[in-house]
Amino acid sequence: MDLPAVEVLHYKDAEHSSALLLQLNKLREENILTDVVLRAGMTEIPCHRNVLVSSSPYFRAMFCNNFMETQQSKVEMKGVKPAILSSIVDYVYTGLISIDLENVLHIMQAASMLQYGRLFEACSDFLQAQLRPDNCLSMIRLSEMMNCESLRKKAKEMAMKRFSDVSLSEDLCELSLEELTWYLNDDSICADEEQVFETLVAWIHHDPVSRRGTISSLFKKVRLRHLHPTYLFQFIANDPLIQSSTLCTEIIESVRRLMFSIGTKSIRDFVVDFKPLWAAPQRCSYDDTxxxxxxxxxxxxxxxxxxxxxxxxxxxxxxxxxxxxxxxxxxxxxxxxxxxxxxxxxxxxxxxxxxxxxxxxxxxxxxxxxxxxxxxxxxxxxxxxxxxxxxxxxxxxxxxxxxxxxxxxxxxxxxxxxxxxxxxxxxxxxxxxxxxxxxxxxxxxxxxxxxxxxxxxxxxxxxxxxxxxxxxxxxxxxxxxxxxxxxxxxxxxxxxxxxxxxxxxxxxxxxxxxxxxxxxxxxxxxxxxxxxxxxxxxxxxxxxxxxxxxxxxxxxxxxxxxxxxxxxxxxxxxxxxxxxxxx
The missing domain is CATH 2.120.10.80 (Kelch-type beta propeller)
Structure with a gap:
């Protein structure tokens, strides 16, 4: 009797990849078929070139082109600490690595250099979980040093949303004038204009000798139209820093005349650079409720x-x-x-x-x-x-x-x-x-x-x-x-x-x-x-x-x-x- 036609079975072993990786790691640990040694300091780690090449564009470029490392049996990994190199090689062969506050920056730096993108983003995720108002400004600086856009985005988001708390941190007073101006220009700062003013005053008082002269340029970042008049004319106008600046006092006087005019005067009647200050929109982080x-x-x-x-x-x-x-x-x-x-x-x-x-x-x-x-x-x-x-x-x-x-x-x-x-x-x-x-x-x-x-x-x-x-x-x-x-x-x-x-x-x-x-x-x-x-x-x-x-x-x-x-x-x-x- 004829047997029925057999259907094609497309079999995929779900455990094959992990089992193969496990076996490769055993070969590495037993130093079997290894053909290159990665060296950091006095630490030497035997590896398989084909595994390294498969895991990273960095090693692919190193071993698949006419570089001298192609012929070397030992390769010096400059700039990577021995413990970090060992952890990363373990990660290459097992997919596992332990990230903590002590090693995260070293791992992130090595992952960036060796072009392990997913490991780099894992470090970014770890740092994002540590974000707080008192460290988010430092994290932004770190993200720029590491060229990590995901961390920068999250840290900036916290800095904007929690600006009321961030403004009290020591990190804010350590910002450069350019960095502070960048923040004050941002429409998404979640703070009222009164707090924006108090922030720039606190920044100046942190180093009054070198920063006192910046009051005129920084005061232009305060959106005067959205200040309570009592605060503007009774508090800000009497602040010694403001009174020390001719331009600041002229700007406040322009606001005073404009409010008293109630439509009988035009903005163009006032100081030249007052119009863009008055027209500045309310920061978009404010919620209309x-x-x-x-x-x-x-x-x-x-x-x-x-x-x-x-x-x-x-x-x-x-x-x-x-x-x-x-x-x-x-x-x-x-x-x-x-x-x-x-x-x-x-x-x-x-x-x-x-x-x-x-x-x-x-x-x-x-x-x-x-x-x-x-x-x-x-x-x-x-x-x-x-x-x-x-x-x-x-x-x-x-x-x-x-x-x-x-x-x-x-x-x-x-x-x-x-x-x-x-x-x-x-x-x-x-x-x-x-x-x-x-x-x-x-x-x-x-x-x-x-x-x-x-x-x-x-x-x-x-x-x-x-x-x-x-x-x-x-x-x-x-x-x-x-x-x-x-x-x-x-x-x-x-x-x-x-x-x-x-x-x-x-x-x-x-x-x-x-x-x-x-x-x-x-x-x-x-x-x-x-x-x-x-x-x-x-x-x-x-x-x-x-x-x-x-x-x-x-x-x-x-x-x-x-x-x-x-x-x-x-x-x-x-x-x-x-x-x-x-x-």
């Missing part, structure tokens, strides 16, 4: 909660709670600090003029300079180094037209021109040295079809009627030189072009919405919570987080809040050291 604070929670009571949205993990995390419960306070961000302004205290129903502040850096609430007048149901908006508080209801519960502003440079409030018409719950935004106030309602709760404009530099108001404007309890957000007005007892979303004085219709909301909050994050609009009118004309609360992309003119759902919320604040804060994550 969505924060939600206050409001009325689950339609039960006024909330003390402050939440931050972890965009990476799509989760909400709790910040420190507001010290008191406040009804219809206003919420605004300035210099990456959250301000909660005024409101009605729920325990004794008093109208407040208190101002509370929260920094993500410390995750602690503090009280700031109080307003001139107590008020609630008012609007707040920030611009440059100012916070403007507009209208609302005063202690007499009457609708107010008064406006006051907080000057963060001098930590004081001052009254400015009142709005032409007092309105409640308008949409407010600031751009191009002006504050725009859209719609709202009057004392009789009737909608107002007005745009009121305040020119900050001239301290003057103007107003114009506009039939397109009909919003109450709607937020306004500035994005790409347009002011977006989102809802307000309507589904409508419109963008106002301030230059063309024209409205552009955008994609509608899913439902008629009001008492929600909105902010700009990563060039998109985010709206949180609010209330909506259902199909049965019943007002219900929302817990939604939605996002509008102006490029696609579309809304998408980004999840939900931990609870239903309205009359709250939704703000974007910028932070480098996010200590709130540890809270």
């Amino acid at each position: 969505l924060v939600v604070v206050g409001g009325r929670r689950n339609n039960e009571q006024t909330s003390r909660e402050a939440l931050v949205f972890d965009e990476k993990n799509q989760k909400w995390q709790h910040l420190a709670k507001l010290p008191v419960r406040l009804h219809k306070a206003s919420y605004v961000a300035l210099h990456s600090i959250l301000y909660v302004v005024g409101g009605l205290t729920t325990n004794c129903s008093q109208v407040s003029r208190t101002v509370y502040t929260l920094s993500l850096k410390t995750n602690q609430w503090r009280t700031a300079e109080p307003m001139l007048e107590p008020r609630f149901a008012h609007q707040s908006v920030s611009y440059l180094h100012y916070i403007f508080v507009l209208g609302g209801l005063g202690s007499d519960r009457q609708l107010a037209a008064s406006v006051e502003r907080f000057n963060s440079m001098f930590n004081q409030w001052e009254a400015v021109s009142p709005m032409p018409e007092a309105v409640l719950h308008p949409a407010v935004a600031a751009t191009n040295h002006r504050i725009y106030m859209f719609g709202g309602q009057d004392a009789t709760h009737s909608p107002v079809r007005l745009i009121q404009v305040y020119h900050i530099g001239r301290n003057m108001w103007s107003k114009m009627e506009n039939r397109t404007v009909k919003n109450v309890s709607a937020p306004a957000v500035v994005l790409h030189n347009k002011i977006y007005i989102i809802g307000g007892y309507t589904r409508r979303v419109i963008a106002y072009d301030t230059e063309a004085n024209d409205f552009i219709k955008c994609a509608n909301l899913k439902e008629r919405r009001m008492h929600h909050a909105a902010t700009c994050l990563n060039n998109k609009l985010y709206i949180t919570g609010g209330r909506y009118v259902s199909g049965h004309d019943v007002i219900e609360d929302l817990d939604t987080l939605e996002c509008y992309d102006p490029k696609t003119d579309a809304w998408t759902c980004k999840g939900t809040l931990p609870y239903k919320l309205f009359d709250h604040g939704s703000l974007t804060l910028t932070c480098a050291a996010q200590n709130w994550k540890k809270s």
Whole structure:
């Protein structure tokens, strides 16, 4: 009977390579068929040329070309310690080697010379595991000496991300001027500008005799636009090093004049090299973070909660709670600090003029300079180094037209021109040295079809009627030189072009919405919570987080809040050291 055709078996012995290597190592240990001796100092190691040639381009070049080593029975391995050479030969024959802090640099140097790439990277991996803020600068120097890109990349990444800790290390003070400048030029440093300034001052004080003259060039690396004005004008301006430099004092004076001008002066009116300093962008290591604070929670009571949205993990995390419960306070961000302004205290129903502040850096609430007048149901908006508080209801519960502003440079409030018409719950935004106030309602709760404009530099108001404007309890957000007005007892979303004085219709909301909050994050609009009118004309609360992309003119759902919320604040804060994550 015919046998069936036999199928072809492609056999691969998985243990063949390791078994062959094991046998070759035994031959080496017994000095059988070895044809070359590697010598380091007084140590001699018999080897097989073909094994060395197969393991390294270095030995292939040595033994396969017309070099004198081709004819030699003993080859001197200059620059390699005996113990290291022995370890590397063991590695060649077994694939095993022990790397520790005492031998890693010697092995790495020998692996580089002998062209054992995987062993070189193994040493790099070992050093990367030892990285700490107090040694990463030394590791960067080492990586450059060893020409090790993987170690340099990881060490630099740590230096940038942990710059707050790195700046305290002794290694930083040992940097050369060129090296320090390289760090301060980097956009990815994870530190605020105050710390950048303190770092360069500490570096100069480490060797004041030879380094004092560098203050002028180093000060240009501080991105002045992103410094808190109080820190700049009260601390930096009075620093003896700064005062010793004519250029530094001129730069600070230019910033002072620019801030005071509020649009009446141009940057080109100031010192020649000031414009690039002022235009320097915020360092990209800073994270723009969505924060939600206050409001009325689950339609039960006024909330003390402050939440931050972890965009990476799509989760909400709790910040420190507001010290008191406040009804219809206003919420605004300035210099990456959250301000909660005024409101009605729920325990004794008093109208407040208190101002509370929260920094993500410390995750602690503090009280700031109080307003001139107590008020609630008012609007707040920030611009440059100012916070403007507009209208609302005063202690007499009457609708107010008064406006006051907080000057963060001098930590004081001052009254400015009142709005032409007092309105409640308008949409407010600031751009191009002006504050725009859209719609709202009057004392009789009737909608107002007005745009009121305040020119900050001239301290003057103007107003114009506009039939397109009909919003109450709607937020306004500035994005790409347009002011977006989102809802307000309507589904409508419109963008106002301030230059063309024209409205552009955008994609509608899913439902008629009001008492929600909105902010700009990563060039998109985010709206949180609010209330909506259902199909049965019943007002219900929302817990939604939605996002509008102006490029696609579309809304998408980004999840939900931990609870239903309205009359709250939704703000974007910028932070480098996010200590709130540890809270």
